[in-house]
Amino acid sequence: MEDKIIQRPGERILLWFLLAFSIFVLIQALRIPHLENLSSSGAFPIFIALILIGSSLRILWKNRSRYNALNLGEEVRLARPFALPGVVVGYAAILLLYIVLTSPLHFLPSSYLFLVGSFLFLKGATLKKSFPIAALTLAVIYVLFQTIFKVILW
Amino acid sequence: MEAAQAWHYFIMSIVSIKLLAMVAVGTLAGIYIGAIPGLSVTMAVSILISFTFSWEINPALALMIGIWTGGVYGGSRSSILLNIPGAPAAVATGFDGYPLAKLGLAGHAIGLSTTASVIGGVIGVIALAFAAPIISEYSLKFAPRDYFLLAIMGILLVGSLSGESLAKGVFAGALGVLLSMVGMDNFTGQGRFTFGSVGLMSGIHFVAIMIGLFGVSEALVQLHDISLKAIKQDVSRIFPSWRLLFKHMYLIIKCSFIGVGIGALPGAGGDIAALLAYGHARRSVKKPMRPFGKGAYEGLIAPETANNACIGGAYIPMLTLGIPGDAVTAVIIGALYIHGLKPGPMLMIDTPHLFWFSVGCMLLANVFLLIFGLTGVRIFAKMVEIRKGLLLPIIIIISTVGSYAINNSIYDVYWMLGFGIFGYILKMYGFQVGPVILGVILGPLMEDNYRRAMIDQHNNILGFLSQLVVNPLSLVLTLGIVITIVGQTQFWSWMKRKVWKSKKEGI
Numbered sequence: 001m002e003d004k005i006i007q008r009p010g011e012r013i014l015l016w017f018l019l020a021f022s023i024f025v026l027i028q029a030l031r032i033p034h035l036e037n038l039s040s041s042g043a044f045p046i047f048i049a050l051i052l053i054g055s056s057l058r059i060l061w062k063n064r065s066r067y068n069a070l071n072l073g074e075e076v077r078l079a080r081p082f083a084l085p086g087v088v089v090g091y092a093a094i095l096l097l098y099i100v101l102t103s104p105l106h107f108l109p110s111s112y113l114f115l116v117g118s119f120l121f122l123k124g125a126t127l128k129k130s131f132p133i134a135a136l137t138l139a140v141i142y143v144l145f146q147t148i149f150k151v152i153l154w
Numbered sequence: 155m156e157a158a159q160a161w162h163y164f165i166m167s168i169v170s171i172k173l174l175a176m177v178a179v180g181t182l183a184g185i186y187i188g189a190i191p192g193l194s195v196t197m198a199v200s201i202l203i204s205f206t207f208s209w210e211i212n213p214a215l216a217l218m219i220g221i222w223t224g225g226v227y228g229g230s231r232s233s234i235l236l237n238i239p240g241a242p243a244a245v246a247t248g249f250d251g252y253p254l255a256k257l258g259l260a261g262h263a264i265g266l267s268t269t270a271s272v273i274g275g276v277i278g279v280i281a282l283a284f285a286a287p288i289i290s291e292y293s294l295k296f297a298p299r300d301y302f303l304l305a306i307m308g309i310l311l312v313g314s315l316s317g318e319s320l321a322k323g324v325f326a327g328a329l330g331v332l333l334s335m336v337g338m339d340n341f342t343g344q345g346r347f348t349f350g351s352v353g354l355m356s357g358i359h360f361v362a363i364m365i366g367l368f369g370v371s372e373a374l375v376q377l378h379d380i381s382l383k384a385i386k387q388d389v390s391r392i393f394p395s396w397r398l399l400f401k402h403m404y405l406i407i408k409c410s411f412i413g414v415g416i417g418a419l420p421g422a423g424g425d426i427a428a429l430l431a432y433g434h435a436r437r438s439v440k441k442p443m444r445p446f447g448k449g450a451y452e453g454l455i456a457p458e459t460a461n462n463a464c465i466g467g468a469y470i471p472m473l474t475l476g477i478p479g480d481a482v483t484a485v486i487i488g489a490l491y492i493h494g495l496k497p498g499p500m501l502m503i504d505t506p507h508l509f510w511f512s513v514g515c516m517l518l519a520n521v522f523l524l525i526f527g528l529t530g531v532r533i534f535a536k537m538v539e540i541r542k543g544l545l546l547p548i549i550i551i552i553s554t555v556g557s558y559a560i561n562n563s564i565y566d567v568y569w570m571l572g573f574g575i576f577g578y579i580l581k582m583y584g585f586q587v588g589p590v591i592l593g594v595i596l597g598p599l600m601e602d603n604y605r606r607a608m609i610d611q612h613n614n615i616l617g618f619l620s621q622l623v624v625n626p627l628s629l630v631l632t633l634g635i636v637i638t639i640v641g642q643t644q645f646w647s648w649m650k651r652k653v654w655k656s657k658k659e660g661i
Contacts, residue, residue, distance in 0.1 A: 055328065087380060111554075137548055
């Protein structure tokens with residue numbers, strides 16, 4: 001099944017990153033104090049870290065020929081349009097901005113700006129329609145969650 | 155007396171207007187959520203549980219059961235109308251459902267899929283009501299090592315069946331277990347992976363992880379085909395004829411049992427049940443009304459019956475063993491934990507009302523499924539055509555509110571965003587996020603039972619390993635794990651080829 005899967009640009013880079021992360025987890029697990037027996041606090045984390053390392057190595061090894069189809073430079077170049085196309089990067093930036101601003105600006109103003117911005121960016125609605133749709137959406141969300149679900153919105 | 159009490163709890167959802175309304179609202183919402191491509195039932199339940207923290211368990215459970223039942227069925231709508239499955243369980247529905255829609259029979263296909271789903275769902279509930287008490291009694295004999303093995307098996311099965319490779323599934327499952335270990339150790343109070351942060355001592359809330367992985371990451375994945383336009387469909391006639399229904403009753407019953415059986419297996423969910431049932435229909439129906447893949451009614455009935463029957467089946471290991479069958483059951487187990495309940499063998503003894511109440515709600519949800527499924531199809535057809543540019547920002551806002559509602563803390567929103575982006579990258583490179591959630595939920599169960607089993611053996615590794623093969627039940631589970639792992643290796647393929655070749659030569 002795996003042989004039929006074409007190479008995804010950037011997969012090898014991700015796997016090396018995950019392997020490095022797994023080794024870091026193992027080091028952290030080994031630093032958990034009182035590792036005197038197999039039922040101590042650190043034993044199970046070490047076991048899990050070893051599984052993480054083993055499975056990342058297994059994926060890298062099993063797909064080595066597939067991953068070698070592209071050299072590192074090509075892979076880096078092709079990874080962006082594959083995993084991070086403009087629309088995803090742009091929207092992730094809007095999302096990040098929203099999450100950062102939501103605390104100082106509070107829920108309603110920040111969410112309103114986010115909705116209008118998102119509708120325009122994703123071409124969900126025209127400029128004229130975006131403002132009332134965002135207001136209506138927020139009104140429904142506010143009433144629903146504040147009254148029915150008793151969520152205290154910040 | 156016990157039977158009378160069980161009956162009382164069973165009809166509780168019907169006699170209480172509030173609970174009845176919760177099941178109805180949940181089912182209706184589930185159908186719509188499931189029908190919209192990009193909105194999965196797992197996503198809906200994940201986001202929803204954060205809002206029901208402050209509720210009593212009964213209305214929360216009634217709502218979640220409704221959403222789940224409606225959501226599994228709702229996925230078939232977009233599969234039939236747009237050939238885009240609303241949920242993984244509806245993938246097989248599109249094989250013959252969409253060709254039927256292309257023949258101008260979309261309404262007919264929806265009506266038939268609704269009735270098949272309801273019959274399958276009811277058979278699943280009946281199976282749950284009969285099987286769960288028996289299995290629950292048996293599961294009292296399970297030792298800690300058996301729970302440890304069951305948890306491993308659950309993650310391995312989900313990993314091997316839902317993704318492109320077992321290694322990726324194992325990595326995702328182990329990652330989930332790792333996330334569950336962040337914070338204070340339950341046994342010793344020792345901080346683990348906290349990096350000196352007091353905030354991390356209480357761990358990362360699993361709901362924030364779930365909303366990030368299922369809500370935000372899915373929204374980001376959906377951006378890839380943001381400009382895809384929906385095709386308009388004719389949905390004028392939806393009620394199926396009795397003759398057609400009775401003609402396929404035998405197939406419906408057979409596929410219901412496939413659904414129940416697959417649902418009861420830890421790790422196998424509605425998607426696998428539906429595909430297996432479709433395969434069964436292809437093999438067993440010699441003279442379909444149209445060729446399979448070109449609008450055969452049998453090819454629509456089989457997966458739809460099985461994926462809804464699967465719900466009752468999936469409840470069996472969830473309530474009796476505390477082992478989730480798939481991502482949705484993992485989320486529901488999490489919800490039960492939040493409400494102070496512990497799914498497992500003691501649940502049926504300590505809180506039998508919860509079991510019979512769930513059975514009642516599931517049955518009721520199927521009744522509502524029939525009502526809502528056969529009405530309002532025109533509005534439905536409009537709903538599935540909603541533009542993603544409008545839908546995705548709303549999902550993000552609801553996810554944000556859901557994450558914030560966990561602890562009224564903005565930090566949970568940050569976690570949600572982090573896991574959302576991380577989940578997106580994992581998905582883009584063929585990793586499934588289902589095993590991550592299963593790992594998060596099963597991690598504490600797995601570790602606690604491993605440590606108990608190890609303490610029982612005085613920390614002797616040989617004693618621990620020998621227990622895995624000496625006890626008959628443990629041996630069965632150990633063999634299950636070994637077969638799952640070996641089944642994914644080249645050695646297994648080589649063996650199969652060899653056996654096949656020798657068989658052929660023998661003939």
